[in-house]
Amino acid sequence: MTSKRERVSRTEQKTRTRTAIVAACRELITSGSPVTMPEVAGKARISEATAYRHFSEIVTLINAALVGLWPSPAEALAPVADSPDPLARLEFATEFLLRRVTAYQGSVRAVIAATVTNPPEVRQRPGFRFGLIDQALDPVVPATTPAAAERLSQLKQDLSAIVSAEALFSLTDLSGLDTDTAIASLQRTARTITETALPDILAAQRD
Structure with a gap:
C-alpha cells in the first residue's frame, strides 16, 4: 500500500520534472534554437516519453515556457x-513583434508547423500580434459607432495577416530578404493598409 509520504514524494518529483521541462524549453526558446520535444527532453535530461507524459503537444509546452518571456501589449508599446x-504606434508594434519573432524563431516555427499539421491546435497559439495591434490602434482610433467599430475590426483582421511571423518568414525564407529589409517591407505594407482604412473609419465615426 502506498504511504502518504510516497505519494507526496511522487507529486514533488512530477513537479520537479515538469519544471525542468519548461525551463529547458524556455532556454531553447531564448537561444533561438529549434524547439522539438527530443531537444527539450535532452536538455532536461529526461526521456522523450517522459516529456510527452507531461506535455502531450509541443504547442502546450511552448505556451507554458513563454509565460513571462513576452511583455503585455501595454508594456511592449510603452x-x-x-x-x-x-x-x-503601428510601425513600432510591427517591429517589436517581428524582432521578437526573429529572436524566438525556433519556437515560433515549431508552433506554426504543429498547427499546420494539426489544425485543432491553432486556437492554442499565443497570438501576440492581436494584442499588439489592439494596443497600437484602440487608444487613438475612435470607433464608438457600430459602423466605425466594424471598419476598425476589418482593418485589424487585414493587419493580422501582415504583422505576423508567417509574413516575415515568407519574405526571409522564400524571397531571400534579410531580416531588416523584410521588417521594413512589412512596416510599409501595414502603414499603407492603415492609411487607406483610417479615413473610412473616421467618416463612419461621424455618421
Missing part, C-alpha cells in the same frame, strides 16, 4: 504610449 499617431 515607448509610444503618449503618441497620438496610429501609424507611428
Whole structure:
C-alpha cells in the first residue's frame, strides 16, 4: 500500500520534472534554437516519453515556457504610449513583434508547423500580434459607432495577416530578404493598409 509520504514524494518529483521541462524549453526558446520535444527532453535530461507524459503537444509546452518571456501589449508599446499617431504606434508594434519573432524563431516555427499539421491546435497559439495591434490602434482610433467599430475590426483582421511571423518568414525564407529589409517591407505594407482604412473609419465615426 502506498504511504502518504510516497505519494507526496511522487507529486514533488512530477513537479520537479515538469519544471525542468519548461525551463529547458524556455532556454531553447531564448537561444533561438529549434524547439522539438527530443531537444527539450535532452536538455532536461529526461526521456522523450517522459516529456510527452507531461506535455502531450509541443504547442502546450511552448505556451507554458513563454509565460513571462513576452511583455503585455501595454508594456511592449510603452515607448509610444503618449503618441497620438496610429501609424507611428503601428510601425513600432510591427517591429517589436517581428524582432521578437526573429529572436524566438525556433519556437515560433515549431508552433506554426504543429498547427499546420494539426489544425485543432491553432486556437492554442499565443497570438501576440492581436494584442499588439489592439494596443497600437484602440487608444487613438475612435470607433464608438457600430459602423466605425466594424471598419476598425476589418482593418485589424487585414493587419493580422501582415504583422505576423508567417509574413516575415515568407519574405526571409522564400524571397531571400534579410531580416531588416523584410521588417521594413512589412512596416510599409501595414502603414499603407492603415492609411487607406483610417479615413473610412473616421467618416463612419461621424455618421
